[in-house]
Amino acid sequence: MNTMPEKHYLNEKRGWKSWLFTLDHKRIGILYLYGIMAAFLVGGVFAMLVRLELLHPGRDLMDAKTYNQFFTLHGAVMIFLFIIPSIPAALGNFVLPQMLGAKDVAFPKLNLASWYIYVVGALVAIYSIYAGGVDTGWTFYTPYSTTTSTSVVAMTLGAFILGFSSIFTGLNFIVTIHKMRAPGMTWFKMPLFIWGLYATAIIQVMATPVLGITLLLLIMERVLAVGIFDPAMGGDPVLFQHFFWFYSHPAVYIMILPGMGIISELIATFSQKKIFGYKAIAFSSLAIAFISFLVWGHHMFVSGQSQLASMIFSFLTFLVGIPSGIKVFNWVATMYKGIIRFDTPMLYALAFLFLFTIGGLTGIFLGTLATDVHLHDTYFVVAHFHYVMMGGTVMAFLGGIHFWWPKMWGRMFNKKWALLSWLLIFIGFNMTFFTQFILGTKGMPRRYYNYLDQYQPLHAFSSYGSWVLGLGFLIMAVYLFYSIKRGPVAGNNPWGSLTFEWKSSSPPPVANFETEPILKHGPYDYDKIIPERTYS
Amino acid sequence: MNSEAKSHYHILPLRTYITVAGALMVLTVVTVAVSFVNLGGWNAVTAVFIAAVKASLVALFFMHLKYDKKINAVVFLMAILFLAIFLSFTFFDILSRGDIYSEVEKSIKGKAVIYDTMPFDSKSAGHDDSLTVENNEP
Ligand SMILES: [Cu+2]
Numbered sequence: 001m002n003t004m005p006e007k008h009y010l011n012e013k014r015g016w017k018s019w020l021f022t023l024d025h026k027r028i029g030i031l032y033l034y035g036i037m038a039a040f041l042v043g044g045v046f047a048m049l050v051r052l053e054l055l056h057p058g059r060d061l062m063d064a065k066t067y068n069q070f071f072t073l074h075g076a077v078m079i080f081l082f083i084i085p086s087i088p089a090a091l092g093n094f095v096l097p098q099m100l101g102a103k104d105v106a107f108p109k110l111n112l113a114s115w116y117i118y119v120v121g122a123l124v125a126i127y128s129i130y131a132g133g134v135d136t137g138w139t140f141y142t143p144y145s146t147t148t149s150t151s152v153v154a155m156t157l158g159a160f161i162l163g164f165s166s167i168f169t170g171l172n173f174i175v176t177i178h179k180m181r182a183p184g185m186t187w188f189k190m191p192l193f194i195w196g197l198y199a200t201a202i203i204q205v206m207a208t209p210v211l212g213i214t215l216l217l218l219i220m221e222r223v224l225a226v227g228i229f230d231p232a233m234g235g236d237p238v239l240f241q242h243f244f245w246f247y248s249h250p251a252v253y254i255m256i257l258p259g260m261g262i263i264s265e266l267i268a269t270f271s272q273k274k275i276f277g278y279k280a281i282a283f284s285s286l287a288i289a290f291i292s293f294l295v296w297g298h299h300m301f302v303s304g305q306s307q308l309a310s311m312i313f314s315f316l317t318f319l320v321g322i323p324s325g326i327k328v329f330n331w332v333a334t335m336y337k338g339i340i341r342f343d344t345p346m347l348y349a350l351a352f353l354f355l356f357t358i359g360g361l362t363g364i365f366l367g368t369l370a371t372d373v374h375l376h377d378t379y380f381v382v383a384h385f386h387y388v389m390m391g392g393t394v395m396a397f398l399g400g401i402h403f404w405w406p407k408m409w410g411r412m413f414n415k416k417w418a419l420l421s422w423l424l425i426f427i428g429f430n431m432t433f434f435t436q437f438i439l440g441t442k443g444m445p446r447r448y449y450n451y452l453d454q455y456q457p458l459h460a461f462s463s464y465g466s467w468v469l470g471l472g473f474l475i476m477a478v479y480l481f482y483s484i485k486r487g488p489v490a491g492n493n494p495w496g497s498l499t500f501e502w503k504s505s506s507p508p509p510v511a512n513f514e515t516e517p518i519l520k521h522g523p524y525d526y527d528k529i530i531p532e533r534t535y536s
Numbered sequence: 537m538n539s540e541a542k543s544h545y546h547i548l549p550l551r552t553y554i555t556v557a558g559a560l561m562v563l564t565v566v567t568v569a570v571s572f573v574n575l576g577g578w579n580a581v582t583a584v585f586i587a588a589v590k591a592s593l594v595a596l597f598f599m600h601l602k603y604d605k606k607i608n609a610v611v612f613l614m615a616i617l618f619l620a621i622f623l624s625f626t627f628f629d630i631l632s633r634g635d636i637y638s639e640v641e642k643s644i645k646g647k648a649v650i651y652d653t654m655p656f657d658s659k660s661a662g663h664d665d666s667l668t669v670e671n672n673e674p
């Protein structure tokens with residue numbers, strides 16, 4: 001029988017003060033987790049309302065103005081409050097020092113500060129909803145964003161503040177990875193999740209300042225009437241898109257790279273096999289991080305960008321397919337002849353492989369100049385984006401949540417309910433978004449409030465899918481929260497994994513390890529040792 | 537760790553500071569002087585180049601990057617590299633915004649010529665498919 005450790009990071013100190021002033025990376029990770037869960041709920045409700053409105057052409061439950069605000073809020077909340085901090089700030093914070101065999105991150109106070117900045121940014125963003133909402137879409141394109149009467153300034157200021165939170169986390173991780181690895185852990189003995197977080201942190205530090213500059217320039221033009229993007233004042237509206245996408249394309253890799261890191265962990269653990277092509281996976285993360293800075297113009301093929309620039313950006317965009325493909329093939333090769341166990345985290349990893357591949361390959365359609373002219377700004381883009389971000393990052397995030405959940409709380413969730421919820425999410429997701437590929441190829445533009453009758457059946461099917469999806473998440477929320485207090489005790493290493501964080505008790509002690517850990521084997525040496533599973 | 541960090545302290549002679557400050561002054565004068573000469577697009581390039589040299593002098597000597605660990609220089613150069621990527625790729629667009637490739641240009645101009653030389657017929661003006669079909673080929 002497994003027993004809970006007597007003292008651990010959750011009960012060593014008690015009371016709300018011990019949480020709000022904590023410097024423990026695990027607790028800060030949990031604080032972030034609550035933050036992003038709340039954001040996911042809010043963003044999800046907006047999404048459900050948008051889908052509900054689109055059930056029939058014309059008005060169902062809101063007017064067009066409200067609809068514009070709702071899809072903008074769905075996008076802005078999901079991107080800036082949920083998906084960017086989701087894996088690095090919540091799971092990364094909790095796991096990274098443990099995986100490295102360290103006591104904490106390099107700068108614990110900076111870590112806590114980043115959470116407070118996140119909260120302040122979120123409050124400013126919420127204030128913008130009170131102050132009239134935003135209806136520009138999450139991309140804040142000029143000239144509309146400089147002329148609309150909605151509270152663009154408050155929302156962009158919120159995103160600006162959130163950027164600092166992201167930079168602080170990235171900076172902290174870079175220093176921690178360089179300086180605080182356990183004795184014996186060389187760069188190539190680090191778990192691949194760390195490589196993913198490292199590549200992500202570089203992008204966070206390098207690209208996020210540009211978002212800050214962009215949003216400040218936007219605010220300057222709106223408030224001080226300085227001509228930067230408005231041609232009437234000598235500006236260039238396409239320049240805004242250059243600025244915006246120089247951050248926001250790398251930002252989609254801030255979202256996906258740590259997810260890919262999680263997938264590497266899950267596939268190796270649940271196949272009980274040495275990861276295939278360790279170095280290739282590690283370096284492909286860095287390659288993706290670097291190439292991501294060279295492709296932003298693929299969002300601008302029909303913006304009036306010059307033909308020469310479009311050709312260069314299109315060509316470079318295809319290059320992203322190489323490191324992404326390397327990763328997918330390596331994961332599949334890892335599973336080959338492995339002892340595969342279909343535990344909940346692995347189910348999400350398999351969903352990731354399937355959905356991310358569809359998302360990635362449809363990106364090639366959009367990166368091709370001629371097809372993009374037809375598909376640009378249609379539901380095809382919406383579907384592609386959701387396949388990559390939700391089918392990719394969110395699936396990886398859910399896989400990671402289920403994987404590290406017993407480490408966080410010491411208790412296991414109910415696997416039968418987890419299977420049901422996974423099935424509903426997988427089916428609901430494909431119902432919602434595969435339909436949108438078809439809608440897009442048939443010419444349904446994105447972000448429209450109203451549409452022609454011929455699109456109605458597909459729109460309705462997509463909305464039904466969103467209900468299945470919502471039900472899946474509801475079930476998940478119930479069984480996860482139930483398990484925190486009442487789940488069966490999971491033991492130190494419920495999945496039989498070789499990485500460092502499973503060597504300590506679950507939940508871990510405040511200092512992560514009882515004695516300083518020393519690396520005796522690589523993170524994926526399943527060919528030499530098969531660790532015992534403490535829960536089955 | 538502390539003792540190691542201390543050994544990296546480096547005190548520069550005052551002479552060096554004054555020389556660098558002098559160089560910065562001279563470069564400022566050069567920037568202003570060049571702005572009076574019309575070099576077309578190269579004016580901006582020259583100004584940015586001189587500014588970059590000045591910034592490097594400040595970073596190297598005033599901020600001691602020259603005497604620091606090499607990794608700090610690498611990090612600094614990375615930031616400049618990404619800025620360079622941003623500017624140069626944006627200029628791929630801005631400098632060739634209106635350019636049209638010859639094949640595309642031919643078909644557009646060809647069409648225009650035919651419309652110009654056709655006698656005006658109000659019935660078919662602009663809406664008659666037979667007029668445009670043969671011109672659609674590049
Ligand atoms: Cu992109």
